[in-house]
Amino acid sequence: MILVPGGRKCYCGKKGCADAYCAASALTDGKYESLELFMEALSEGNTKAQKKWADYLDNLAILISNLRMAYDMDIILGGEVGGYLADHMLALGEKVMEYNGFDRDIRYLKNCTYRKEASAVGAAKHFFSEFIKNI
Ligand SMILES: [Zn+2]
Secondary structure, three states: OEOOOOOOEOOOOOEOEHHHHHOOHHHHOOOOOOHHHHHHHHHOOOHHHHHHHHHHHHHHHHHHHHHHHHHOOOEEEOHHHHOOHHHHHHHHHHHHHHHOOOOOOOOOEEEOOOOOOHHHHHHHHHHHHHHHHOO
16 A cells, blocks of 8 residues: 555555555664664654654554545554554554544554564464364
């Protein structure tokens, strides 16, 4: 999904994709070795990290609002950054409501259960269930 026409180059070859603005690399790119180090700088009050985080939440809020408008469904925030969003839901929710003129709250917006390795846990769950069925 294009988020910013003509914006940052995405790994897919297009410009302005949501991934270029809402993936963990949008926060770590160029300065931080890992998302954990970025979040550490953010929690320590680093002003550049705070500005980057505010921009990140703005872009994520636009993406969430677009998805909500297109699909009218609950949205689960996952991925690498999703694990850190639980502590920032109020700020994110306020931004989402700025772009969403139809919902009265953000109850449709939920945090992921697993902070890390959610995809691996999901994949393992399938095979674990198959294993249990065959015992
Ligand atoms: Zn792309």
